[in-house]
Amino acid sequence: MVEQLLNVQNLETHFKTPEGIVHAVNGVSFTLTEGETLGVVGESGCGKSVTMLSCLRLIACPPGKIVAGEAIFRGKDLLKMSSEEIRHVRGGQISMVFQDPMTSLNPVMTIGKQLAEPLMLHLNMTSEQARNRSIELLSLVGIPNAADRLKDYPHQYSGGMRQRVMIAMALSCNPQILIADEPTTALDVTIQAQIVDLVKRLRDELGMAIIWITHDLGVVASIAHRVMVMYGGYIIEEAEVKELYANPRHPYTLGLLGSLPQIHEQAHTKLFSIEGMPPVLYQKPTACPFAPRCTWVTEKCWKENPLLEPVAPGHRVACWVDTKSGSKR
Amino acid sequence: MTNYIIRRLLLVPVLLFGVTVIIFAMLQFLEPVERSALYVKDFPKNEKQIEGIIKKYGLDQPIYEQYYRWLVGHVDPATGIRTGGIIYGDFGYSRTGSQPVIDMIKNRFPNTLDLALWTVFPMLSVGIWLGVKAAVHQNGFVDQAARIFSIVGTSFPTFVFGLLVLILFYAKLGWFPPGKMSDWVSQLIFSGQLKQYTHLLTIDALLNGRFDVFWDALKHMILPILTLSYINWATFVRVTRSSMLETLRMEYVVTARAKGLSEKTVINKHARPNAMLTIVTLAGMQVVGLLGGVVITETVFNYPGIGQAAANAAQQLDVVTVLGFAVFNGFILIVANLIVDILYGVIDPRVRLD
Numbered sequence: 001m002v003e004q005l006l007n008v009q010n011l012e013t014h015f016k017t018p019e020g021i022v023h024a025v026n027g028v029s030f031t032l033t034e035g036e037t038l039g040v041v042g043e044s045g046c047g048k049s050v051t052m053l054s055c056l057r058l059i060a061c062p063p064g065k066i067v068a069g070e071a072i073f074r075g076k077d078l079l080k081m082s083s084e085e086i087r088h089v090r091g092g093q094i095s096m097v098f099q100d101p102m103t104s105l106n107p108v109m110t111i112g113k114q115l116a117e118p119l120m121l122h123l124n125m126t127s128e129q130a131r132n133r134s135i136e137l138l139s140l141v142g143i144p145n146a147a148d149r150l151k152d153y154p155h156q157y158s159g160g161m162r163q164r165v166m167i168a169m170a171l172s173c174n175p176q177i178l179i180a181d182e183p184t185t186a187l188d189v190t191i192q193a194q195i196v197d198l199v200k201r202l203r204d205e206l207g208m209a210i211i212w213i214t215h216d217l218g219v220v221a222s223i224a225h226r227v228m229v230m231y232g233g234y235i236i237e238e239a240e241v242k243e244l245y246a247n248p249r250h251p252y253t254l255g256l257l258g259s260l261p262q263i264h265e266q267a268h269t270k271l272f273s274i275e276g277m278p279p280v281l282y283q284k285p286t287a288c289p290f291a292p293r294c295t296w297v298t299e300k301c302w303k304e305n306p307l308l309e310p311v312a313p314g315h316r317v318a319c320w321v322d323t324k325s326g327s328k329r
Numbered sequence: 330m331t332n333y334i335i336r337r338l339l340l341v342p343v344l345l346f347g348v349t350v351i352i353f354a355m356l357q358f359l360e361p362v363e364r365s366a367l368y369v370k371d372f373p374k375n376e377k378q379i380e381g382i383i384k385k386y387g388l389d390q391p392i393y394e395q396y397y398r399w400l401v402g403h404v405d406p407a408t409g410i411r412t413g414g415i416i417y418g419d420f421g422y423s424r425t426g427s428q429p430v431i432d433m434i435k436n437r438f439p440n441t442l443d444l445a446l447w448t449v450f451p452m453l454s455v456g457i458w459l460g461v462k463a464a465v466h467q468n469g470f471v472d473q474a475a476r477i478f479s480i481v482g483t484s485f486p487t488f489v490f491g492l493l494v495l496i497l498f499y500a501k502l503g504w505f506p507p508g509k510m511s512d513w514v515s516q517l518i519f520s521g522q523l524k525q526y527t528h529l530l531t532i533d534a535l536l537n538g539r540f541d542v543f544w545d546a547l548k549h550m551i552l553p554i555l556t557l558s559y560i561n562w563a564t565f566v567r568v569t570r571s572s573m574l575e576t577l578r579m580e581y582v583v584t585a586r587a588k589g590l591s592e593k594t595v596i597n598k599h600a601r602p603n604a605m606l607t608i609v610t611l612a613g614m615q616v617v618g619l620l621g622g623v624v625i626t627e628t629v630f631n632y633p634g635i636g637q638a639a640a641n642a643a644q645q646l647d648v649v650t651v652l653g654f655a656v657f658n659g660f661i662l663i664v665a666n667l668i669v670d671i672l673y674g675v676i677d678p679r680v681r682l683d
Binding site for chain 2: 053056058060062083087088089090091092095096098099100103104105106107108109117118121122153155166169
């Protein structure tokens with residue numbers, strides 16, 4: 001039996017805005033087992049980042065608020081911990097890498113200092129030990145002349161190198177979970193591939209579990225074991241990566257996969273796209289949030305929001321229509 | 330960093346040249362006869378003598394020649410006596426001050442500096458503290474209080490606020506008198522018993538070990554300090570707060586939190602240093618304002634600073650004095666900007682560009 005590392009149940013997060021309360025995460029439940037890589041996919045604003053930030057209580061509060069749910073990490077609820085306790089989890093046991101390496105490092109602090117901070121905090125290293133460990137870490141993520149580059153500032157690093165630094169920083173205290181929040185989105189394609197390879201290599205060496213948030217289905221296919229598709233603050237489909245790509249069930253997942261350019265496709269054919277915009281939910285929806293954009297929509301979709309239900313072993317979908325057979329549930 | 334400082338220093342002469350050219354150009358609005366008044370104590374009644382002065386100072390010479398004479402002076406080959414030359418401190422004779430302008434600056438500026446020095450500390454420390462606090466607890470009690478405090482401060486004219494504290498603390502309570510010092514202190518200085526090392530009264534008092542004198546000086550300065558601090562706090566707290574709020578929204582602040590750092594470290598080590606850039610700019614401007622003399626405050630409290638003298642000169646159309654002060658002020662501004670620029674370099678590694 002593989003041990004369950006993180007168990008999130010019915011997580012709900014709201015944001016107070018001048019226009020009203022935005023329901024960003026609406027009862028999300030998922031688990032993560034040790035050493036597993038979970039891909040989280042969805043459009044911008046679908047709640048994937050907020051879900052993970054909520055688990056670490058890193059959303060700005062106010063305006064954000066975690067209104068319900070629990071996130072059990074090694075037997076303790078992250079959402080009920082004291083702020084002192086959660087600080088020890090953050091960076092120490094669960095760490096994060098963010099989307100934009102250009103803005104996620106402090107511009108007026110040397111790389112060395114920023115790297116040393118978590119080491120001194122969580123591992124009680126002296127500044128000398130932290131320095132040596134930082135050099136090791138930078139070498140580990142493939143930064144040449146690591147010792148000399150510790151006293152550099154972020155602006156002296158390229159985007160790809162900064163993201164390597166972020167990864168080094170996140171892995172510095174040997175966390176059990178690495179949450180990577182679109183870590184390749186802001187990088188160009190060759191660097192993206194390098195970063196993905198780096199994380200894969202480090203995962204194999206260090207054995208941590210990864211939650212990889214992205215909207216790049218290609219990246220997910222290459223790194224994740226299991227994939228969760230989110231829409232409007234809900235998980236709408238979840239499956240093993242091969243199963244998901246082979247048998248996508250939810251109309252939204254079908255749409256996402258359909259909108260990928262195919263290499264064997266004829267040039268100049270129009271790329272498929274899902275019509276409309278993702279919703280901003282000011283109320284908890286009573287209908288399926290995807291209904292307005294769905295080509296499979298039925299009457300029931302407008303009346304009731306479908307729950308996530310298993311359709312095959314390890315495969316859960318939230319849809320009233322069985323897109324495989326076309327029958328209604 | 331050294332490179333950066335040297336480059337900034339090289340700019341100083343260029344800026345000084347610019348300032349003098351502009352002010353000299355202003356002088357050209359005056360007729361040669363009027364300009365001749367720049368150089369003499371008693372303006373002669375008879376036309377021949379006036380012409381003599383014009384000749385002596387070369388006021389009929391081409392403009393570049395005049396600028397040169399105004400800037401570095403002109404040595405009479407016969408007598409070897411230099412006339413004019415602002416680089417030697419010859420700004421002309423102040424009619425309203427009944428002394429050379431440079432002496433007026435020498436007498437007045439230490440007072441202004443003294444006041445500025447004691448205002449800067451409460452202004453910056455309380456201003457930054459309150460601004461940061463307000464930003465961290467956005468919409469909380471401190472924030473609302475700071476906001477009201479700021480609005481009142483900005484909308485309060487200096488003379489009203491100054492007058493109010495004067496009425497309360499001087500007229501009613503008799504705690505803090507206006508002016509610069511008590512009579513016994515001026516006698517002490519006059520008799521030479523209080524050695525004037527710096528001409529800043531508070532500093533000299535401390536250097537002489539005379540705490541009674543120090544206390545007297547401070548007592549006279551508390552109300553102007555309070556007034557100036559309050560008026561400046563208003564802007565300062567607002568700018569610090571908004572700068573801090575902006576920084577707190579930055580991704581690297583989330584990164585810092587995600588590392589598990591305490592909120593205190595996140596704010597003091599990560600957010601605040603980044604917010605300092607805007608704060609330093611404003612602080613530099615406010616300090617320049619203080620050093621240039623604070624006319625209204627000095628007038629209300631009858632404090633013999635440079636602002637009071639400048640206002641008095643302007644009122645009596647004493648062009649010579651006003652322009653002399655203008656050159657001096659330009660100089661202060663350049664020095665202050667230099668300091669601010671160097672501070673930028675210290676705070677922000679991206680500015681150093683080496």
